[in-house]
Amino acid sequence: MNNILITGATGNVGFEVIRFLTKIDSSNRIVAGVRNIEKAKNVFKDYPDLAYTHFDFEDFDTFDSALKGIDKIFLLRPPPISDIDKYFKPLISKIKEKNITQIVFLSVQGAEKSKVIPHNKIERLISENGLDFIFLRPSYFMQNLTTTLIEDIQTKREIILPSGNAKFNWIDIENIGEAGAILLDKFGDYKNQAIEITGLENENFETVTELINSLIDNPIKYRNVNPLKFFRIKKREGMVKGMIIVMILLHFLPRFQKEPRISDFYERLTGKKPTDLKTFIEREKESIDKQ
Ligand SMILES: NC(=O)c1ccc[n+]([C@@H]2O[C@H](COP(=O)([O-])OP(=O)(O)OC[C@H]3O[C@@H](n4cnc5c(N)ncnc54)[C@H](OP(=O)(O)O)[C@@H]3O)[C@@H](O)[C@H]2O)c1
Numbered sequence: 001m002n003n004i005l006i007t008g009a010t011g012n013v014g015f016e017v018i019r020f021l022t023k024i025d026s027s028n029r030i031v032a033g034v035r036n037i038e039k040a041k042n043v044f045k046d047y048p049d050l051a052y053t054h055f056d057f058e059d060f061d062t063f064d065s066a067l068k069g070i071d072k073i074f075l076l077r078p079p080p081i082s083d084i085d086k087y088f089k090p091l092i093s094k095i096k097e098k099n100i101t102q103i104v105f106l107s108v109q110g111a112e113k114s115k116v117i118p119h120n121k122i123e124r125l126i127s128e129n130g131l132d133f134i135f136l137r138p139s140y141f142m143q144n145l146t147t148t149l150i151e152d153i154q155t156k157r158e159i160i161l162p163s164g165n166a167k168f169n170w171i172d173i174e175n176i177g178e179a180g181a182i183l184l185d186k187f188g189d190y191k192n193q194a195i196e197i198t199g200l201e202n203e204n205f206e207t208v209t210e211l212i213n214s215l216i217d218n219p220i221k222y223r224n225v226n227p228l229k230f231f232r233i234k235k236r237e238g239m240v241k242g243m244i245i246v247m248i249l250l251h252f253l254p255r256f257q258k259e260p261r262i263s264d265f266y267e268r269l270t271g272k273k274p275t276d277l278k279t280f281i282e283r284e285k286e287s288i289d290k291q
Helices: 012-021 037-043 060-067 084-097 118-128 142-146 150-156 173-185 205-213 227-236 241-256 265-270 277-283 285-289
Strands: 003-007 029-034 051-054 072-075 102-106 132-138 158-161 168-171 193-197 221-224
Touching: 003 012, 012 029, 012 173, 029 037, 037 051, 051 060, 060 084, 072 173, 084 118, 102 118, 102 173, 118 132, 132 173, 142 150, 142 277, 142 285, 150 158, 150 285, 158 205, 158 227, 168 173, 173 193, 173 265, 193 265, 205 221, 205 277, 227 241, 277 285
Parallel strands: 003 029, 003 072, 029 051, 072 102, 102 132, 132 193, 158 221
Antiparallel strands: none
């Protein structure tokens, strides 16, 4: 039996990893590493076999007991954590000290290209410490439409971003979670690989907005703004500065980059096509249409 610790368990991807891991017919014991166990128990009320441990990236005192007896880790970087040296260096050292060598790290497509992005730093920390890893590098989450962008969509009927005509590759988090679960279970087959996982469509926000409008009743608009204007709008709305900067980097920089590569990894792994945008929008129609 393998004890598998899932960090970010209550978040978008962590939840899906757990959902798919519980479907795999093997003797894994799944442990959700969470800041608030009571809150997590509520999120996972349909998962009676899930175990919980108190784990906080920002509280080093939680590392020792959370990692005790763990064989494999699904590791992610929560979006608010950007000081990698401060939080991930001690964590990776502790993981090494505990002889846990199997880490599936949720990275990002293109992480290898820039030494300054947090995911790149974490990947290097893991490999430089001699731990076995799988770096799972997904493209742009379809669920950004139903999480970070949903407030503008529902209240202003707009997607406001500094993205111009930049094309993003759109992936469904369910596909990432499913892949993450299989990679944790069959770690040895994929170890020490960096794997890009993408959907099949590279589309800009104008095209995605048109697609959304063809499927919902209350139309939305795409408003392209320059980064400074975006910063001012979001600051006025109360978004924290670090988050605005992450939003700008994520949405503005692709204007100067090549179109994302499309990977067939998900299909090779599962024998299925990844979710397409039309299917995703139809699935999330109620939330996107709500005003
Ligand atoms: N958005 C994209 O298009 C995209 C694309 C590629 C890669 N990524 C990467 O994906 C990652 C985010 O994944 P996600 O969307 O699943 O994240 P998410 O939904 O924002 O979830 C974050 C998770 O981390 C937990 N968390 C936050 N701070 C914590 C702390 N101090 N200690 C312990 N747990 C903590 C949260 O738990 P609580 O319930 O306690 O808050 C939550 O479970 C990021 O690294 C991002 O860069 C994103």
